[in-house]
Amino acid sequence: MLMIIxxxxxxxxxxxxxxxLIFGFLLLISIVSIWQGYNIYQxxxxxxxxxxxxxxxxxxxxxxxxxxxxxxxxxxxALSLGFDAITKERExxxxxxxxxxxxxxxxxxxxxxxxxxxxxxxxxxxxxLTSLGALLILGVQIDGESLMRIILFMLFxxxxxxxxxxxxxxxxxxxxxxxxxxxxxxxxxxxxxxxFPTIAPMIGEHYAGDAPQQPQVSRKEDxxxxxxxxxxxxxxxxxxxxxxxxxxxxSPYYNFQQLGSYILNPYKSTQSNLPIIQxxxxxxxxxxxxxxxxxxxxxxxxxSLSQSLSFATSHIVLLIAxxxxxxxxxxxxxxxxxxx
Amino acid sequence: MYVIETDKLTKVYGDIIAVDHIDLKVKKNxxxxxxxxxxxxxxxxxxxxxxxxxxxxxxxxxxxxxxxxKPIEVKxxxxxLPSENGLYPNMSALDNLLxxxxxxxxxxxxxxxxxxxxxxLVGLKExxxxxxxxxxxxMKQRLALAQALINDPEILFLDEPTSGxxxxxxxxxxxxxxxxxxxxxxIFLTSHIxxxxxxxxxxxxxxxxxxLVAMGxxxxxxxxxxxxxxxxxxxxxxxxxxxxxxxxxxKLFTKNKAMIYAKADIRKELFEYLNSNGYxxxxxxxxxxxxxxxxxxxxxxxxxxxxxxxxxxx
Numbered sequence: 215m216l217m218i219i220x221x222x223x224x225x226x227x228x229x230x231x232x233x234x235l236i237f238g239f240l241l242l243i244s245i246v247s248i249w250q251g252y253n254i255y256q257x258x259x260x261x262x263x264x265x266x267x268x269x270x271x272x273x274x275x276x277x278x279x280x281x282x283x284x285x286x287x288x289x290x291x292a293l294s295l296g297f298d299a300i301t302k303e304r305e306x307x308x309x310x311x312x313x314x315x316x317x318x319x320x321x322x323x324x325x326x327x328x329x330x331x332x333x334x335x336x337x338x339x340x341x342x343l344t345s346l347g348a349l350l351i352l353g354v355q356i357d358g359e360s361l362m363r364i365i366l367f368m369l370f371x372x373x374x375x376x377x378x379x380x381x382x383x384x385x386x387x388x389x390x391x392x393x394x395x396x397x398x399x400x401x402x403x404x405x406x407x408x409x410f411p412t413i414a415p416m417i418g419e420h421y422a423g424d425a426p427q428q429p430q431v432s433r434k435e436d437x438x439x440x441x442x443x444x445x446x447x448x449x450x451x452x453x454x455x456x457x458x459x460x461x462x463x464x465s466p467y468y469n470f471q472q473l474g475s476y477i478l479n480p481y482k483s484t485q486s487n488l489p490i491i492q493x494x495x496x497x498x499x500x501x502x503x504x505x506x507x508x509x510x511x512x513x514x515x516x517x518s519l520s521q522s523l524s525f526a527t528s529h530i531v532l533l534i535a536x537x538x539x540x541x542x543x544x545x546x547x548x549x550x551x552x553x554x
Numbered sequence: 555m556y557v558i559e560t561d562k563l564t565k566v567y568g569d570i571i572a573v574d575h576i577d578l579k580v581k582k583n584x585x586x587x588x589x590x591x592x593x594x595x596x597x598x599x600x601x602x603x604x605x606x607x608x609x610x611x612x613x614x615x616x617x618x619x620x621x622x623x624k625p626i627e628v629k630x631x632x633x634x635l636p637s638e639n640g641l642y643p644n645m646s647a648l649d650n651l652l653x654x655x656x657x658x659x660x661x662x663x664x665x666x667x668x669x670x671x672x673x674x675l676v677g678l679k680e681x682x683x684x685x686x687x688x689x690x691x692x693m694k695q696r697l698a699l700a701q702a703l704i705n706d707p708e709i710l711f712l713d714e715p716t717s718g719x720x721x722x723x724x725x726x727x728x729x730x731x732x733x734x735x736x737x738x739x740x741i742f743l744t745s746h747i748x749x750x751x752x753x754x755x756x757x758x759x760x761x762x763x764x765x766l767v768a769m770g771x772x773x774x775x776x777x778x779x780x781x782x783x784x785x786x787x788x789x790x791x792x793x794x795x796x797x798x799x800x801x802x803x804x805k806l807f808t809k810n811k812a813m814i815y816a817k818a819d820i821r822k823e824l825f826e827y828l829n830s831n832g833y834x835x836x837x838x839x840x841x842x843x844x845x846x847x848x849x850x851x852x853x854x855x856x857x858x859x860x861x862x863x864x865x866x867x868x
Contacts, residue, residue: 215657218653218656218657222653226644229644230644306638306640306642306643307636307637307638307639307640308640308641308642309640310601310606310634310636310640311634311636311640311641311654311698311701312640313606314604314606314629314632314633314634314636314711315629315654315657315658315705316626316629316630316657316658317626317629317657318626552567552607552608553601553606553607554598554601554607
């Protein structure tokens with residue numbers, strides 16, 4: 215019974231105009247992003263070959279934009295599949311008819327989950343194959359580990375989309391009608407994509423207090439004052455980003471972005487803390503001091519895939535936990551609802 | 555032997571009692587009309603009988619199967635036509651039926667044959683491959699009836715089967731319902747269209763504000779009604795004499811024709827009186843109450859008459 219419903223849902227999804235439109239857009243924007251990423255990759259490769267930089271370009275350079283767009287449009291795509299999965303059937307009266315046949319209630323909701331999951335699975339598969347095809351056409355050399363990183367990233371992208379499918383279905387199970395479910399989904403989307411990234415740095419800055427004042431004298435004149443300043447500055451930055459990251463970790467979008475960075479970028483680790491280094495480097499005077507003092511390690515080490523995964527563990531957990539939660543909420547809400 | 559039986563079946567939503575301790579009894583191979591105004595609790599009752607809604611209190615039995623304990627078994631022998639047809643508009647008529655047939659594990663070829671036969675029965679074979687979204691309301695309703703018959707059910711629950719249909723469509727559906735009864739099916743039909751129930755149903759239950767206020771065969775209901783108020787049309791050749799001793803009320807149409815209201819059937823006494831006094835009786839007959847009158851009386855009348863009319867059914 216479960217498979218009968220899942221099969222119907224899958225067919226309904228992949229033949230719907232909504233799916234074709236949003237997925238088509240997502241695919242198109244991914245291809246354009248890969249093209250943009252490829253240009254960045256090529257420029258960095260030329261610099262690396264010419265010895266201008268020690269950093270070898272990675273697939274991360276190509277997939278950064280894909281990760282960003284997938285995080286935004288992918289979430290809309292998955293929400294659009296889930297938000298009216300139940301309310302639409304209620305509104306059309308088809309749920310009552312379906313339930314009047316010998317089928318258990320849980321088979322209906324699980325069949326719908328499965329149908330949606332299969333649809334997202336197919337979408338991610340198409341996106342992965344398209345991305346790899348684009349890299350082949352562009353002549354990018356992909357080694358085994360980079361291929362594994364891409365596949366793993368797409369797998370986590372799938373989990374990320376499943377999370378939003380679950381959220382959409384939970385709203386659908388809890389709402390009286392599709393317009394309400396759509397409204398709740400949009401509000402949540404805006405909170406995650408706009409409110410969180412806006413509020414988190416503000417709270418971080420507020421909590422960390424004022425930044426330490428830069429010494430008014432040069433380092434030669436007072437090296438001790440500069441050393442103290444750098445230490446305090448780093449401490450301040452760590453406090454600020456610590457709070458910011460903690461707030462952001464409630465957002466699946468942030469966790470997916472971080473997860474994507476760790477998996478796609480072999481140079482990223484939890485120790486490197488790129489935002490802090492970038493801030494310091496953006497201050498030329500500080501950068502000069504840092505290069506000499508060695509207080510902050512700027513040279514990046516290349517990590518293995520298993521190491522990258524271990525760095526991403528907390529983000530993986532924070533992505534999977536709400537995914538399970540959303541499915542449980544949708545399941546319980548549907549099971550408790552009456553077929554009125 | 556009852557095919558449908560409920561024992562104090564109750565459904566409460568918050569402060570609202572949608573269905574209030576109803577005891578339904580429907581015999582096999584009957585068309586049972588479940589009458590009531592909008593929001594009376596008809597659909598809620600049907601959904602509880604199908605196991606789609608859990609009762610707050612009481613039990614329901616369909617073909618002696620406890621609906622709460624074995625809802626799937628009940629669904630296997632039931633068909634359901636909701637008032638809003640409940641079909642998938644993006645699928646063809648045939649695909650809709652084939653989809654629902656899958657739940658009964660009917661082999662694909664057999665299911666296709668059954669589906670086409672049903673489409674033929676409801677007059678939609680020509681448009682079997684047309685999408686339901688392009689169908690008229692009447693066509694959708696006929697297809698919904700075919701959907702309810704996909705498992706060749708013993709019991710059919712039809713919720714407002716002719717709502718939204720034009721007169722021709724309604725006549726066709728009513729005829730189909732009568733034909734299905736001839737095939738031996740028991741039909742539980744909810745409606746607020748009184749002439750429809752009067753035409754199609756053998757027995758009737760009246761529900762008002764969640765309470766079952768009357769139940770019985772049409773004849774039993776009429777008999778019960780006549781016990782309360784009798785109307786006799788009398789016409790004689792001459793001018794009517796004073797008949798007030800027989801009547802509770804008299805409505806004079808012409809000088810020789812009137813409607814007599816009495817508490818019992820007094821035709822015999824009236825005829826004897828008129829005859830013995832030399833009047834020539836042209837017409838003297840009992841005016842049968844219409845279902846509308848019975849419904850209005852039962853639904854909105856002050857005194858409950860349930861006990862009187864369920865005796866016969868028992």
